[in-house]
Amino acid sequence: MLSKTAFTIIYSIGLIWFFAAGIYTYKVVIKDFLELKRNK
Amino acid sequence: MKKSLFRTKIKTQIKQMQKVFIISLFTLLAYTKAAYASGALELNHSGQSTYPLPAWGMLAILLGLGAILVVLVWFVGRKKGSNAEDFLTGGREIGHGMIHASVIATWIWAATLMVSSWTAYSYGYIGPWWYGLGAVIPLPIIGFLGKRLRNVMPNVRSYPEFIKFRLDNKNHILLTIISIIVSSSVGVMIVTGASVMVTAFADLPFWLVAAVFLIIFVSYTSIAGLWASVFADSIMTLIMYACMGVILIGTLILVGPGTIYDGLVSVIQTKPILQPGVSEIISANQHDALNWLNIGGIGFLIVNIIGNLGAVICNQTYWARTIAAKDTKTISKSFLSAAFSWAPIPIAVATTLGLYALSKMLVVGETYSYNGISMLFTEASAVAPLSAFLIMGFVGLICFLVAVFGASISTGAGEIMSVTTCIVNDLYKGYLKKEATDKEILFQSKLWLSISAMALFVIVMFLRSINFPFAGMYQAMGISFSSAVIPVVLALIWVKTNKNGVFWAILVGALSGILYWSSVGFDMSWGVVWSNVIVMLVSLVVVVVWSLIKPENFDYSSMKELSLNKSMKTK
Numbered sequence: 001m002l003s004k005t006a007f008t009i010i011y012s013i014g015l016i017w018f019f020a021a022g023i024y025t026y027k028v029v030i031k032d033f034l035e036l037k038r039n040k
Numbered sequence: 041m042k043k044s045l046f047r048t049k050i051k052t053q054i055k056q057m058q059k060v061f062i063i064s065l066f067t068l069l070a071y072t073k074a075a076y077a078s079g080a081l082e083l084n085h086s087g088q089s090t091y092p093l094p095a096w097g098m099l100a101i102l103l104g105l106g107a108i109l110v111v112l113v114w115f116v117g118r119k120k121g122s123n124a125e126d127f128l129t130g131g132r133e134i135g136h137g138m139i140h141a142s143v144i145a146t147w148i149w150a151a152t153l154m155v156s157s158w159t160a161y162s163y164g165y166i167g168p169w170w171y172g173l174g175a176v177i178p179l180p181i182i183g184f185l186g187k188r189l190r191n192v193m194p195n196v197r198s199y200p201e202f203i204k205f206r207l208d209n210k211n212h213i214l215l216t217i218i219s220i221i222v223s224s225s226v227g228v229m230i231v232t233g234a235s236v237m238v239t240a241f242a243d244l245p246f247w248l249v250a251a252v253f254l255i256i257f258v259s260y261t262s263i264a265g266l267w268a269s270v271f272a273d274s275i276m277t278l279i280m281y282a283c284m285g286v287i288l289i290g291t292l293i294l295v296g297p298g299t300i301y302d303g304l305v306s307v308i309q310t311k312p313i314l315q316p317g318v319s320e321i322i323s324a325n326q327h328d329a330l331n332w333l334n335i336g337g338i339g340f341l342i343v344n345i346i347g348n349l350g351a352v353i354c355n356q357t358y359w360a361r362t363i364a365a366k367d368t369k370t371i372s373k374s375f376l377s378a379a380f381s382w383a384p385i386p387i388a389v390a391t392t393l394g395l396y397a398l399s400k401m402l403v404v405g406e407t408y409s410y411n412g413i414s415m416l417f418t419e420a421s422a423v424a425p426l427s428a429f430l431i432m433g434f435v436g437l438i439c440f441l442v443a444v445f446g447a448s449i450s451t452g453a454g455e456i457m458s459v460t461t462c463i464v465n466d467l468y469k470g471y472l473k474k475e476a477t478d479k480e481i482l483f484q485s486k487l488w489l490s491i492s493a494m495a496l497f498v499i500v501m502f503l504r505s506i507n508f509p510f511a512g513m514y515q516a517m518g519i520s521f522s523s524a525v526i527p528v529v530l531a532l533i534w535v536k537t538n539k540n541g542v543f544w545a546i547l548v549g550a551l552s553g554i555l556y557w558s559s560v561g562f563d564m565s566w567g568v569v570w571s572n573v574i575v576m577l578v579s580l581v582v583v584v585v586w587s588l589i590k591p592e593n594f595d596y597s598s599m600k601e602l603s604l605n606k607s608m609k610t611k
Contacts, residue, residue: 010391011165025144
């Protein structure tokens with residue numbers, strides 16, 4: 001059975017990964033949108 | 041100089057948006073925390089079922105999202121689909137950011153959020169990891185294949201079109217039909233799933249909700265075709281990340297992993313029956329919630345990988361994103377980054393919402409309430425919205441619903457666009473009217489978007505009227521169409537691949553899987569797992585052995601200028 005510490009670490013990895021992915025996605029999408037605006 | 045000014049401007053705007061996002065997030069959390077403190081900490085069994093949201097509120101969310109997309113697509117991209125080539129290919133000049141976000145959006149189905157949470161509720165903490173890591177595998181694979189496709193046939197509009205020139209007409213028609221069936225099936229599942237969810241939370245008729253979803257799909261894709269679909273996907277992805285982010289941070293603050301862990305330990309010790317009437321195996325998996333070798337979860341992983349390979353590689357929706365990308369470098373970069381960014385969505389969301397429900401020992405069929413508003417736990421797969429509601433009240437529920445709407449709209453629109461491309465480009469232009477002009481193809485594309493939506497509506501309503509069991513539909517789709525995965529891949533990368541080998545591998549592979557599945561009474565546990573394995577192995581053996589006995593020596597460089605649309609210029 002998984003220990004409480006291991007569970008908390010695994011839970012945290014999921015959250016950190018999610019927010020890292022979210023920040024990256026916001027960054028690249030906004031960059032593309034601004035480029036669209038510039039090329040219009 | 042101009043470039044550096046542009047970069048500075050981008051950085052400033054991103055920083056401003058981050059500030060707005062952080063302020064909004066904390067405002068929402070402050071409100072939620074106050075509501076939570078005011079008495080929703082205990083889960084009450086109220087014994088009565090009500091709709092937590094008013095019908096007008098639900099319709100306002102849905103129509104509001106649709107209206108935002110139509111207006112934005114109209115203002116930004118109404119000129120993007122002015123000819124058939126651009127309408128069906130997105131102009132082949134879309135950048136990394138939008139392709140990245142579009143792949144995420146089209147691969148997040150309502151099921152990604154609902155079923156992944158169900159895996160956490162059913163298999164414990166390892167369920168979401170098997171779901172996320174299993175389902176993400178097709179994305180880098182199709183990124184690699186899409187890059188190869190664009191290299192060997194730069195003018196291609198659909199993957200069946202490649203098959204026509206690489207193999208022959210019979211394979212082309214077979215794979216066009218498979219692609220249409222796969223896209224339509226996904227569309228039906230998306231519309232049905234989203235409509236069922238809406239009608240569970242608001243007193244709205246099923247037919248109205250299904251019709252509204254389909255009207256939204258068609259309304260913005262009709263303006264600019266594939267480009268509109270990719271653009272709307274990008275907006276939806278941003279909205280989905282924001283909504284899910286609110287729920288994840290809210291749960292972290294209001295509940296926390298420690299509380300969830302303690303609840304799971306109680307489940308293991310007390311072994312409660314949380315799904316009355318289900319088999320002992322399912323209950324045993326739930327009572328093994330902190331074991332990474334949960335056997336039910338491993339079986340799910342195998343079905344998940346094979347079924348999803350079929351759902352992606354036999355589906356024009358994902359190939360369309362590789363065709364819309366501005367160059368081959370963008371394809372591989374975008375699909376890899378999309379895989380990296382997609383996987384944590386089911387992992388984080390399901391770990392949070394599914395495990396919360398399991399740790400609180402929520403029982404299917406019971407009614408729970410938050411601040412006096414009741415909600416019925418209808419079925420295990422509806423665990424995610426219930427948890428979001430019980431943790432954060434209306435903020436959680438609305439955030440979850442908006443995310444599911446975003447997932448449903450982006451995937452649904454992509455699937456309808458895919459059906460249209462296969463019908464117009466591969467069947468109409470390929471066989472019915474080979475000399476069709478650009479204007480005629482554009483007209484047919486817009487016409488078939490509407491016809492496809494109407495056909496989907498009829499199918500959805502028919503299946504609903506006969507209470508079609510959707511639980512097995514995805515598995516059935518995996519068994520029926522995953523046999524095309526290996527033959528299609530080999531046709532793209534192996535010069536010896538034999539056209540008859542591909543054709544019979546697809547048919548014999550599917551037939552073997554279906555026969556085995558029927559021989560075990562369409563068993564939904566290990567019967568499904570072995571059927572999926574058989575489909576893949578049989579198709580692999582047939583195509584490889586046939587191609588080794590009668591090898592072709594295909595020259596891929598001969599495809600550089602080929603296309604169903606002869607007038608098209610190479611980009």
